[in-house]
Amino acid sequence: MQSDEIRVAAGAATPSIHQFGDKLRHPRTIAAFREFVAGMRHYRATGSTERLAATPLLSINLDLTTACDHACGHCVDDEVINTGPKYSGDNVLHTIDTLADRGLCSVILIGGGEPTLHPKFGDIVRHIKARGLELGLVTHGGHAHKIVKVAEEFQPTDWVRFSIDAATNETYQDIHFGQAGKKPRNTLAEILSNGRSIKDANPAIQLGYSYVVVPPGQEYHGRKLRDNIDEIPGAAANAREHGFTYLSLKPCLIKRELEGETLMYGVRPDEIAALTARIRDRIAAAEAVAGDVRIVQSQNLVALLAGRLDVLREQPAICYAGFLRQVVSPFSIVHCPAWRGDVRAQVGTKLGYADPQAAAATAAATVQNLLHFNATRTCADIACFYNSMNRSIEHVIESDMPVEELEPSTARDTFL
Numbered sequence: 001m002q003s004d005e006i007r008v009a010a011g012a013a014t015p016s017i018h019q020f021g022d023k024l025r026h027p028r029t030i031a032a033f034r035e036f037v038a039g040m041r042h043y044r045a046t047g048s049t050e051r052l053a054a055t056p057l058l059s060i061n062l063d064l065t066t067a068c069d070h071a072c073g074h075c076v077d078d079e080v081i082n083t084g085p086k087y088s089g090d091n092v093l094h095t096i097d098t099l100a101d102r103g104l105c106s107v108i109l110i111g112g113g114e115p116t117l118h119p120k121f122g123d124i125v126r127h128i129k130a131r132g133l134e135l136g137l138v139t140h141g142g143h144a145h146k147i148v149k150v151a152e153e154f155q156p157t158d159w160v161r162f163s164i165d166a167a168t169n170e171t172y173q174d175i176h177f178g179q180a181g182k183k184p185r186n187t188l189a190e191i192l193s194n195g196r197s198i199k200d201a202n203p204a205i206q207l208g209y210s211y212v213v214v215p216p217g218q219e220y221h222g223r224k225l226r227d228n229i230d231e232i233p234g235a236a237a238n239a240r241e242h243g244f245t246y247l248s249l250k251p252c253l254i255k256r257e258l259e260g261e262t263l264m265y266g267v268r269p270d271e272i273a274a275l276t277a278r279i280r281d282r283i284a285a286a287e288a289v290a291g292d293v294r295i296v297q298s299q300n301l302v303a304l305l306a307g308r309l310d311v312l313r314e315q316p317a318i319c320y321a322g323f324l325r326q327v328v329s330p331f332s333i334v335h336c337p338a339w340r341g342d343v344r345a346q347v348g349t350k351l352g353y354a355d356p357q358a359a360a361a362t363a364a365a366t367v368q369n370l371l372h373f374n375a376t377r378t379c380a381d382i383a384c385f386y387n388s389m390n391r392s393i394e395h396v397i398e399s400d401m402p403v404e405e406l407e408p409s410t411a412r413d414t415f416l
């Protein structure tokens, strides 16, 4: 079953922001995608990797810093947060230039770390937009004045997403600062009013209220995580009241040393049915109060609720997504967000795209890594976001359709 079918089976709206297959046929990406398909077919026919190494990255997750002043108990990147590696403003700008010259279309500023804490945050946003790239920003929202200063740079396909994960201040404090010895930095009321200030500065910005859904009984690195399922409807009401465009729901991932980012790790199969019924019920209650706020469920949440996580855990041997979208961070470049900081997915150092020569070496390393990584085995425990994209790419590569016959799509953006 394809992931799109899972959504339909689960009765969920198909969120266009997650339809990666269509995005590869966006008018900006289709030429590179045709080349990639041709390069992959050429490799299969001849063993030559030369054409694959010319594949441009279309979209990156760019981690500007590992610094963060929040302390979320569930933070999937907690092992790299505040560990010190830095990216100078110049390195970031050179990386953006090199990748834009090669064909990059979109950048998501995110972390391991809080992007607005980078000292050159504003200059970097301006530069990304000056290079004509689409821009997404994932932030805890506590430093919104820095975003307000560059708000006019954002265009209608660009977005800012606040990671909030709660509907009441008590739960917000526990989730974002509840670890022993951590000082609260923000209240929920401040974060919500920060959202409003960004929307006031540029009403065209798509503003997301991100919500990591934490089931009961989850533990991460010895920390007991707070069940926040009952607050999903309250989050929809907050989002509506404070001018957010959408509420983004995704299940809590638990990162494990060997398996990577796992989902529902340790939850017994007989507990899952009751849990999913409870989440479904709370999402229905959220829909009832959401008004114009769109409720977007991640692919892995939809699969979880449909009882079909198994589909997202069956990866093809070659992860095609890794050729087209990578994570560029101050400690390494990896070909997948699920493997941030993991040497198995490393294709370069932080300066791997800082100039054209380095980029050629990183592209060659990408090809070698992905041809030997074996996603079927290495990602067997991951309910992969890119599963449907990988399946649709494989389908195209294995068909005999001439690449020129791939038609452009009407996808709204190019974020992967």
Ligand SMILES: C[S@@+](CC[C@H](N)C(=O)[O-])C[C@H]1O[C@@H](n2cnc3c(N)ncnc32)[C@H](O)[C@@H]1O
Pocket: 068, 074, 075, 076, 077, 110, 111, 112, 113, 114, 115, 138, 139, 140, 162, 163, 210, 212, 250, 251, 252, 253, 254
């Ligand atoms: C690690 S944060 C870094 C960016 C920024 N500091 C923020 O909080 O949005 C990036 C995204 O990962 C999400 N995230 C963190 N831990 C997660 C987990 N265990 N499962 C699912 N998403 C998680 C956060 O909610 C956030 O949306």
Ligand code: SF4
Pocket: 315, 319, 320, 321, 322, 335, 336, 337, 338, 339, 375, 379, 382, 384, 385, 386, 387
């Ligand atoms: S199959 Fe999925 S989890 Fe594995 S490397 Fe590819 S995108 Fe990442």
